[in-house]
Amino acid sequence: MKIKAPSRRRILFEGEEMFLTEYCDDSNMWFWKIIGEKPFLIEKGFKEQGTLYTLSFPQERKYPYSAYESRMYCIYLGYKYEVENIWHGLFILSPTNVKREDTLS
Incomplete structure (x- = not known):
């Protein structure tokens, strides 16, 4: 099984949670791209781009939308790891160098 999310970044756009990605155009301008799945968008x-709906914004400005980045973690042998991917039942881990006791307060 492979993690299928196109982006770990999310945005809350007018009450809907959607994917958030970024890209650079031919003139080297960076944009945020919101990706949703509902036709009313x-x-x-x-x-419309196939079965998805996209909206782009220049990154130069501030916007009134909440955004966040999700990460999947696990504790293995007392250490915290980020789950990079899952491939044929094998978990690909990336160390964060944080002992589990250090994350508890």
């Missing part, structure tokens, strides 16, 4: 200015 076309009314909000989103463009």
